[in-house]
Amino acid sequence: MASTTGWSALLLGKNGLRSAALAGGVALHAINIYLVTTLLPSVVQDIGGLDYYAWNTTLFVVASIVGSVLSTRVLAGLGPKLAYGLAGLVFMLGCSVCALAPDMPWLVVGRSVQGLGGGLLFALPYAMIRLVFDEALWARAMALISAMWGAATLIGPAVGGVFAELGAWRAAFWVLLPCTLLFMLLAIGLLPGKSREPAPRTPIPGLQLVLLIVMVLAISIGSISTSALYNALGLVIGLVLLLVVCALENRSAKRLLPRGSLKSGSVLLPLYLSMALLVVGMTSEVFVPLFLQVLHQQTPLIAGYIAALMAAGWTLGALFSSGLGAQGAARAVASGPLLVVAGLLLACLAMPAASGVASLAAICLAMVLVGGGIGLAWPHLLARVLERAPADQKELAGASITTVQLVATALGAALAGMIVNLAGLGSGGELAGTARAAGWLFGLYAGLSLLLFVSVRQVQRQESVVPSL
Structure with a gap:
């Protein structure tokens, strides 16, 4: 292994191929999310199933939770090489079912299988970093893998949009198969056969x-x-x-969260609640491509990129916020809810409005505001979870961040599906029903996000409290 700490030690030679294998797994999972979000309106036009629209996200994320939680057991039992291979095979099976789906229920089944494999592909690389690289390269490897989410906001909508505009949405899923196979072969050829770490003792x-x-x-x-x-x-x-x-x-x-996290007065409770509310607000993104295509006559490619502005805003907000000092961090956490609520309210007004340059510009701004607000607060909320967790619960606290994020995403997508269906999405008068659904979704999520002001205020009040869980 390389003995230096620079990027060249991570990206060149055998380490470079290992980095490609690990980063590729996360990239596949992330790109798949934005690809399918962009494709879904075209899929519904072809095979129907508008009532199950949100299920594609909901069950995908639920299965991802299971895959993520099981990843440490799979890694300990099979070793890095076979664990990665199994994750790739499950993901490829899900892609194949999606590509062959004759109707929406079968597509949802495929998305669930994809989610299980994707959850493994998402979690395994983080767990493997310690097994594959010298400690001096861990931080850079983490940064490289995390950067795949930013790349996904550029690649996912492009791939999904192009195939949607060509009327070949099934081909988008087939394309994922050789990509997955490539990263699987890299992993099988270069990763260790057995894990050097003992099986986790924490029960599932x-x-x-x-x-x-x-x-x-x-x-x-x-x-x-x-x-x-x-x-x-x-x-x-x-x-x-x-x-x-x-x-x-x-x-x-047997817990998902550190000991005592959900008890009244816990210093972790308002942190987890703030994180969950931020993520729930972002799940409105699931329906943005559909709203844009129906109400504003945008192409799948443009609609996909506008929806991805929310994720891009999150990335930019987090990059700006992560280097702030204590006072700046406090202001960033306080500003996050304001931007999220403002963005959702702007989307509530602009999305159902008549199509035009002004309404489209307002929608783009709304997406950036919501994502930017989340990004400003997110790094500091996560850091405080790790700081305030009991000393013997730090590892579980780290894992709990992904758990809370995924559960909130699944719950938010399910609620979004309920709201738009009740509001009349897909009922008689497509434009009127879709406009009504858009207004209700963003309006209710703006109202729900007002709870952020309460939870964030509680976080700030506990700044001087020493964790005593």
Whole structure:
């Protein structure tokens, strides 16, 4: 292994190929997300299933949670080489099912399989860094892998948009197969055969995972009906299951979050709540390409890139915010909710408005504001989670960040599907129903995001509190 610490030590020679294999797994997972978001309106036009639109994101993310949680067990049991190979095979199977899907239910099945493989591809590279590179290269390897999300905002909409405009959405999934195979072959040829680390001793919180999955499914199933009663029933069941999960987290030795995180007065509770609310607000992005194509007559390519402005804003906000000092960080965290709410309100006004340059410019600004607000606050919220977690819970605290983000994404997508279906998306009068759905979605999410002012204020009040969990 290289003995220097520069980028050349990471990107050249055998280390360069290893870096390509690990970064490629994360890139495939991230690109796939933006590719499918861009493709979905064209898929619905071809095979129908508008009522299940949000399920493509919801079940993909739910399966990703399972894959992410199982990644350490798979790595310990199979070793880096076979673990990566298994992840690639599962992902390729999901791509194949999506490409062959005759209707939306089959596409959702394929997306679920994709999500399981994608969750493994997403989590395994982070866990493998310590096994593959010298410690001096860990920080740069982390930065390289994280940068794949920024690249995905450029590549995903482009690939999805081009295939959508060619009327060949199935080919977009087929293209992912040789790409996945390439990274699999690199991993199999270059990664260690066995893990040097012992199997993790922390038990998997299986019951909490199952209940979280059922929670999201309950909300999603309720959203299919146009009856407010069934929607309310699905939402109530989901909220009850969420409360049960919180109770289990407080009592069980098998936990998703650090000890005592969800108890009243916990210093971690407002942090996790703030993170979840930020992510839920961003899940409105799922429907942006559809709204833009129907209401503003944008091509799939342009619609995909406008939707990706939210992720780009997150990246830019995080880059700007990450180097701030203590006072600047406090201001960034306080400013985040303001920008998120302002962006969602602007989208609420501009998205249903008549098509034109002014409304399109306002939508672009709204996407950047929402993403930028999240990016400003996100690095500092994550850092405080790691700082305030009990000393013996630091590793679990790190893993909990991904768990909270993925659960909030699945929950937000399920709620978004419920809102737009109730508002009349796909009902008679396509333009009127879509405009109404857009207004309700962004309006309600702006209202929900007002809770950020409460949770962030609580975070700031606890600045001087010493964790005593």
